[in-house]
Amino acid sequence: MSRTQILGIAKRMGTQTIRSTWTIPYLIIFPLFFIGVYWFAFSTSNIGNNQTFDLGILNQDTGFGDEMKTFLNNETIQHEMEWFPHSPEIIEKGIGIEVIYILKDLQYTNDSESEKIFNIHNFNTSNELELALEKRDLDIALVFPQNYTNASLSIANSYWFTEYGFFLHDLIQANFSDFPDFPTSVNGTIQITGDNNYLNYKISNSILSIFLNQYHDMSNIFGTTGGKLILSLNEDFQINIPKYSFFEMMVPGLIMFAIIIEPSLFSMFLCNEFKADSRTFDRIRISPLSPRSYVFGSLLIQIPILLIQTFLLFLASFLLGFQPHGNIVLGFLIACLMFPFSASLTYITAAFFSDENVAGTVTGFGAPILGFMTGAFVDTPKIVLFRNSFPIASGMARDFLLWDLIPLTHGVNAIRQVLLYDFTLEMIIYDLIAMLILSGVYLTIFILIYIKMRFK
Amino acid sequence: MKNIIEVSNLKKYFGRGDKLVKAVDGISLEIHEKEIFGFLGPNGAGKTTSLRMIIGLLKPDVGEVSIMGNNPYKNGKKLKRELGIIPQSLTFYTDLTVEENLWFLAKIYDLPKDLAKDRIDSLISKVGLDEKRKQLARTLSGGLQRRLNLILGLIHDPSIILCDEPTPGLDPQSRAVVWDFIRDLPNQGKTVILTTHFMEEADRLSDRVAIIDNGKILVLDTPQKLKASIGEGDLVEFTLFRDDQHHLEKISNLLKGYNGIVDSFVSSGRIVIRALDVVPRLSKILNYMESENAVIENMKIRSTTLEDVFINLTGRALRD
Ligand SMILES: Nc1ncnc2c1ncn2[C@@H]1O[C@H](COP(=O)(O)OP(=O)(O)OP(=O)(O)O)[C@@H](O)[C@H]1O
Numbered sequence: 001m002s003r004t005q006i007l008g009i010a011k012r013m014g015t016q017t018i019r020s021t022w023t024i025p026y027l028i029i030f031p032l033f034f035i036g037v038y039w040f041a042f043s044t045s046n047i048g049n050n051q052t053f054d055l056g057i058l059n060q061d062t063g064f065g066d067e068m069k070t071f072l073n074n075e076t077i078q079h080e081m082e083w084f085p086h087s088p089e090i091i092e093k094g095i096g097i098e099v100i101y102i103l104k105d106l107q108y109t110n111d112s113e114s115e116k117i118f119n120i121h122n123f124n125t126s127n128e129l130e131l132a133l134e135k136r137d138l139d140i141a142l143v144f145p146q147n148y149t150n151a152s153l154s155i156a157n158s159y160w161f162t163e164y165g166f167f168l169h170d171l172i173q174a175n176f177s178d179f180p181d182f183p184t185s186v187n188g189t190i191q192i193t194g195d196n197n198y199l200n201y202k203i204s205n206s207i208l209s210i211f212l213n214q215y216h217d218m219s220n221i222f223g224t225t226g227g228k229l230i231l232s233l234n235e236d237f238q239i240n241i242p243k244y245s246f247f248e249m250m251v252p253g254l255i256m257f258a259i260i261i262e263p264s265l266f267s268m269f270l271c272n273e274f275k276a277d278s279r280t281f282d283r284i285r286i287s288p289l290s291p292r293s294y295v296f297g298s299l300l301i302q303i304p305i306l307l308i309q310t311f312l313l314f315l316a317s318f319l320l321g322f323q324p325h326g327n328i329v330l331g332f333l334i335a336c337l338m339f340p341f342s343a344s345l346t347y348i349t350a351a352f353f354s355d356e357n358v359a360g361t362v363t364g365f366g367a368p369i370l371g372f373m374t375g376a377f378v379d380t381p382k383i384v385l386f387r388n389s390f391p392i393a394s395g396m397a398r399d400f401l402l403w404d405l406i407p408l409t410h411g412v413n414a415i416r417q418v419l420l421y422d423f424t425l426e427m428i429i430y431d432l433i434a435m436l437i438l439s440g441v442y443l444t445i446f447i448l449i450y451i452k453m454r455f456k
Numbered sequence: 457m458k459n460i461i462e463v464s465n466l467k468k469y470f471g472r473g474d475k476l477v478k479a480v481d482g483i484s485l486e487i488h489e490k491e492i493f494g495f496l497g498p499n500g501a502g503k504t505t506s507l508r509m510i511i512g513l514l515k516p517d518v519g520e521v522s523i524m525g526n527n528p529y530k531n532g533k534k535l536k537r538e539l540g541i542i543p544q545s546l547t548f549y550t551d552l553t554v555e556e557n558l559w560f561l562a563k564i565y566d567l568p569k570d571l572a573k574d575r576i577d578s579l580i581s582k583v584g585l586d587e588k589r590k591q592l593a594r595t596l597s598g599g600l601q602r603r604l605n606l607i608l609g610l611i612h613d614p615s616i617i618l619c620d621e622p623t624p625g626l627d628p629q630s631r632a633v634v635w636d637f638i639r640d641l642p643n644q645g646k647t648v649i650l651t652t653h654f655m656e657e658a659d660r661l662s663d664r665v666a667i668i669d670n671g672k673i674l675v676l677d678t679p680q681k682l683k684a685s686i687g688e689g690d691l692v693e694f695t696l697f698r699d700d701q702h703h704l705e706k707i708s709n710l711l712k713g714y715n716g717i718v719d720s721f722v723s724s725g726r727i728v729i730r731a732l733d734v735v736p737r738l739s740k741i742l743n744y745m746e747s748e749n750a751v752i753e754n755m756k757i758r759s760t761t762l763e764d765v766f767i768n769l770t771g772r773a774l775r776d
Pocket residue numbers: 470471477478479480497498499500501502503504505506544621653
């Protein structure tokens with residue numbers, strides 16, 4: 001493997017890209033066209049503009065432990081420990097109640113009509129909840145586990161220990177000697193459920209996630225500012241949830257999707273070398289060029305092409321009125337990180353097709369199929385691989401579906417949350433990691449297949 | 457003479473059942489250092505398939521290839537800088553210029569820049585492409601594209617060159633350039649394997665020729681010996697006004713017994729005779745034919761070609 005060889009490949013393909021009569025128009029027009037079609041179809045219609053989501057709640061929490069209940073049920077204590085959650089309802093049903101109250105009143109920050117974000121429906125059994133989700137009576141559901149309260153206390157306790165060197169209950173016990181110990185090492189994750197292939201779910205999931213993330217952030221540091229204490233949040237809790245048009249909500253997914261279509265351009269270039277009447281690849285195969293150099297060279301030249309296209313996709317969507325409130329730079333970065341998966345499609349196509357037009361068509365059609373599978377356009381069946389196992393944020397999880405094996409699923413989740421709801425890198429890290437790992441796996445496997453098919 | 461390539465019992469079949477094609481059906485041969493070795497055979501004879509197997513681009517079903525003692529599949533790496541191909545099809549990037557195509561290959565072979573530049577300049581001028589070096593390959597005329605195809609395989613100065621049908625459809629001028637170029641390669645210490653279905657090309661360029669048909673080598677020798685093998689003397693072809701097969705056969709048989717005629721046969725509607733010192737005898741032969749009511753429309757005297765050798769072996773012409 002040598003630099004000269006790798007750059008030689010990259011330069012040649014670059015030159016061909018620039019010279020080809022249709023690549024440049026394709027590069028420029030395609031992004032505009034793609035976003036444009038959706039803009040045309042959805043910007044003026046009212047589809048999807050009803051943005052109050054039906055949220056199902058299943059609260060299985062048994063609340064505080066018996067010892068704590070007895071302690072808190074004392075009126076004097078309640079008076080003296082005003083800062084500690086003490087309402088009868090919370091003592092019985094746990095601190096999740098507070099979350100539910102906040103959710104009920106949540107509004108879009110940029111909405112003049114003060115539309116509520118969630119319509120809350122309470123459920124008593126998980127069967128009823130599942131049924132309602134299946135019928136799409138609900139867009140999304142939130143399940144508080146049995147030991148949610150105890151888990152929260154446990155987390156708070158260890159947080160204090162790592163942060164300040166002593167347990168929270170020790171601090172309280174200094175003033176109230178019969179204050180019970182907090183439970184330790186209790187796990188209890190809030191579970192967000194719903195059909196991950198249902199757009200309403202995806203949108204409401206983003207909103208719910210950002211809410212819970214922020215809520216957790218605040219509840220983690222409870223007590224440290226101005227005497228406010230433990231898990232008890234009041235009206236000061238402010239979160240920014242902007243309202244978007246349907247077109248705007250589609251844009252992040254469209255951008256990712258367009259990036260997946262791009263390999264159709266490049267797989268054509270690779271297939272070009274196998275044309276029956278001019279197998280230029282023969283010259284490469286009998287040369288000392290290693291398969292790795294060839295692959296590196298061809299990967300290298302795809303990077304600037306992809307950057308330009310991604311930039312144009314963003315530009316096109318801004319021009320058509322997309323006004324995201326989130327971090328555009330991070331969004332752009334995520335889009336670029338879709339590159340390994342996108343490139344992996346190039347190689348798998350070029351491994352099996354020798355006719356450039358066929359290859360282009362296959363990728364051109366293959367990409368929408370991937371899009372369908374990730375639920376970008378239609379709803380796909382919910383096939384659960386691992387129940388409640390994919391982390392959404394610390395202390396929250398959702399089901400890992402079959403479609404989660406496609407990096408695009410995670411890419412779309414991440415970019416949507418970043419662009420629309422201003423998620424930070426930390427908040428999308430699970431999707432990002434899943435996307436990168438899966439992309440890496442696909443890229444490696446597909447390149448190996450490509451080399452096996454073409455260099456043997 | 458040193459053998460540089462040894463091929464034994466090479467076979468490649470394509471398809472199966474009714475569609476089975478025995479593209480190469482057990483060829484064995486040795487190629488000497490610094491010779492031009494020709495494969496002569498009609499379309500579909502298996503020339504390209506043989507070449508691809510020898511160079512390691514195609515895996516044989518059966519058989520062994522050894523190039524300078526190496527098997528091109530197992531330790532092909534050692535051979536990469538020794539082998540050059542001039543494919544039958546025009547194999548270059550049409551959207552790159554002449555120069556860019558050459559530079560690309562120079563980089564693939566990781567040649568030092570100065571060396572690459574010198575080689576590119578010299579190859580370009582050898583085939584007369586100097587004025588076209590900055591022109592896109594696709595805009596070159598067919599003949600010039602052939603010339604480019606020719607030099608692309610030589611950028612790394614290989615010692616063995618496999619040249620597959622270098623001149624199809626070329627004008628005489630381009631053909632002469634290509635022939636001169638190939639003819640000169642052994643002088644530069646190179647060994648050349650050439651395939652062609654063009655007997656004149658095989659005859660003029662090759663030191664030895666293997667005539668191949670249906671995947672098998674029919675004969676293998678120097679062009680002179682091959683031609684001599686089917687008989688001494690020159691050939692005369694007669695076209696008669698009455699050209700029904702029966703009449704032609706009859707005349708041909710009569711001629712067989714005639715004084716000085718070695719052989720006589722009918723081929724493609726003509727009577728072909730082989731005779732020693734044919735020119736002084738010609739008037740007598742003509743008289744004899746006239747006396748047998750053979751009215752001659754046309755007549756051609758020529759020397760034996762490899763085509764005759766092929767016809768002699770297969771009963772068919774090289775190009776049907
Ligand atoms: N990849 C393939 N698949 C199926 N059949 C093939 C393949 N390659 C060659 N053949 C068949 O094998 C036979 C030999 O082909 P080959 O190209 O070696 O002939 P050739 O002597 O080079 O002919 P030409 O003078 O036309 O170039 C032909 O009948 C051809 O159709």
